[in-house]
Amino acid sequence: MGKIRGDFGLILRLLVGIAIGICVGLWASNMSGVGEVAQTVPSSASNAVMQVVGSIKHICGQFIFYAVPLVIIGFIAPSITRLGKNASKMLVTAIGIAYLSSIGAAFFAMTLGYTFIPMLETPGRLDELISLPDLLFRLDIPAPMAVMTALVTAVVLGITTLLTESKTFETLLSEFERMVSMVVSYFIIPILPLFVACVFAQMAYSGSLTKQLPVFLQVIVIAICGHFIWLAVLYGIAGLISRRNPLEVARHYGPAYLTAVGTMSSAATLPVALSCARKSKVLSRDTTDFIIPIGATIHLCGSVLTETLFCMTIAYLLTGVLPSVATMCLFAMLLGIFAIGAPGVPGGTVMASLGIVIAILGFNEQGVGLLMAIFALQDSFGTACNVTGDGAIALMVDGIFNPKGEHLQDGS
Template sequence: MKHQKQTKTEWSLIIKLILAIGLGAIVGSFASEGLMSFIVSIKYVLGQFIFFTVPLVIIAFIAPAITKLKHNANKMLGAGITIAYLSAVGAASLAYFGGMLVIPYLSIPSAIDSLKDLPEAGFQLSIPPIMSVMTALVFAMLLGLTSLKTKAEIIEKGLHEFEAMMLLVIKSAVIPLLPLFVAATFAGLAYEGTLTQQLPVFVKIVALALVGHIIWLAVLYAIGGLVAGKNPWRVLKHYGPAYLTAVGTMSSAATLPVALDCARKSDALSKGSTDFMVPLGGTIHLAGSVLTETLFVMVISLMLYGAIPSFATMAVFILLFGIFAIGAPGVPGGTVMASMGIVVGVLGFDPAGVALLIAIFALQDSFGTACNVTGDGALTLMLEGLFNKEGELSAGVSSTEEMKPIKSV
């Protein structure tokens, strides 16, 4: 009965997100400038609220999760960062070798049609986050580790209460508002012309990236299943809402509440590993975006400079990109902006190449983000196999009990 209710809730959110994408695309295609200004205002305010909650969610889940890990905390942190780096490097390597087989034979256009500018938001309510996502991540780690080392029982109890408070915010406010934010996002894309004028470019380049995403997710979940000794489908089947939310928000950070909700519903993952790795992965694991950008720099290099960078150059780029991706913010365009230094310094892109990379990357940002978020489930499964063989992370309330819906979504 509980499983049926849980599945019904997942499908309810999926249906709402699909309807939001379709409605947003239709409205944006026919919207006047005045209506679009109103929609942009809604998106701005909702985005401000959602992104305000993200650092709080990171602190609320990672810090108490660390205190529950006890002696495994430092080991799990090191393993999580290492796995995220290897995943990014592996995804970029897959993109390079796959791209070498396909890109030279593609008919790549020599120019990108300009987009229609979105009108300014008629109303803006700024709600800046109390700290950046990376600051929140570091603060959560320090808070959790020092509380654990000093046996600060009062602080630890407070962290667990803060976790419950933010869980209430996620279930009763953030998740219900996401379909509206997704609809506004896709209305903007349709109004700009991304979904129509640039469709040929979108299909050609992004289709190759999507194939790469599927392959890499299959690899990650296969490894996760082998390491944990569990069927990876027990995790992957719950990630539909998170994938669609990421497609709509184009942000790993904004998708974090839904991703946590999805991962906690899996009976293959303990609460300890989920509350630790999903927020961590949402901040540092950007394999899908890395894979896509690697393909795009190859395409743009061929388009503007007449050749794909050499193997040695791409190897240096990929190894460094894995590091830069860990520090990239989980916000729209965060990966490409974090990599600008090596795009210019290693690949030698000029301003025209950088501008084109940013423009093309924006066309697929949603799909790369969806791959990032969905891959976090596989990384959590790997940690489950490495640190929860004896079930020591599963003590206390089960994940399904913990995530009883506060109200239907």
């Protein structure tokens, strides 16, 4: 009962944060007259409110992203030492599954696109968003290293500690894991509702909730439905591979899903995702601590599904025809590779894949601009799909390397 209350409490705080953020953003927008008169200068009161909101969001975001590399090292490296010889095999397996999941999502998006896009009513042009005011105060907290650097460092530290049988360093990594766990529990998770509230306040103020969203609402609805269908496929496969109940993993992911919706970042959601996965009774702790941080970096199935669908939509809007099947197949295969190396930050998948978007699909500046604008509208839902899908990958890997279900978590 305590665990259920804990999950519900975090979900409730996140939902309250979203509601408050939207209310504050709409209030500031109405105070400035932005929603009624296009050229009205924002009032000093609304401007000051949004300056404070932006500053709080910046500082909270800076601390969250500062801690992400520490979380990756703190959880992956110790888990490798505990996993022993299976660690390298699990890493290769996780990368392979993540790639298959991404290209599978891309091909599924292609099916949706060829089926539904020709039926959609062509929307008009995108309305411009209202510019956010400058920050009232700014505090930059640079991360100690990039996310991919932290991932490689964690793997190197874990494997070398394992090969050298260094008990001293193994103990240090274990102590560091406890320290990072405290940072997650006492610092990151408590400030997440505030961070999410500020994100939604800015979205409401700028107009992305009331102006851009209706323009491509039909495509976004198709994409979100596609996310849930693909998650059902992933968890179904995970259940078959592991011979365990996949719902025992998925049912704990509510807080992580909502956090991803608010932060739009797999990396920023990582602490909550770890906490959710650790509550499952059908996952071992070592597999969880190893796969979930890796998944946040390499598994972007939801973003891939969305980008594929949106690229097809934009091509249809600009040219009047959908890209050929051969072109889209090549794009999907390469997009899966680029997704593995994409940063787990807002818009990371699109930024990492702009090269193939331009080279293969032939997008010009207008097409790229449309892609980035539309992708930003649903980025939170694509990220939530990515994060939730990591639980399925963890269950698959645990089923492969821990078929007897040894050392399963107690759900605490």
